[in-house]
Amino acid sequence: MPIYEIRCPDCGFEGETVVRAVGSPLSCPRCGGNRPQKLISVSSPLSGASRRPLPGPRDHGCCGSRPADAGCAGPGSCCGKAAPRG
Template identity: 45%
Template sequence: MPIYEYRCNDCQHKFETLVRNSSEPVSCKQCNSLSLQKLISAHAVTSGAPDTACGTAPCSPLPACGTGGCCPGMN
């Protein structure tokens, strides 16, 4: 279930929402308008260790890795 970022064309409010079903309408969290623009979201870029449960590649990103069971030496 992806999280999308939107901007309302009526009140200019920006918000993120979890989209469970692509056919389900999304409305503005502030004014309830259905006139929305889906924004392009950039992934966070950081330096240092990857954002994984064990801190090393090739683990899955959090929370998929969760308990670190996918990472060698973490059990």
């Protein structure tokens, strides 16, 4: 199931939406509008198995929240990793 970042011109929603299958029509999760625009998303640098559990105990969200609080645009959309101690 692909996840797209969208902006809805009808209600102003901007965020992520899950699509059941590639090629399925997009709709706004807030208002149900059928004119959402796909936004260009940054790809995730994470792939494969992680050496430590995600999110880690010192990780943070982009808005200063905990990753479990679903940051700016949705779960895991902009979580930051804590810098290693040196």
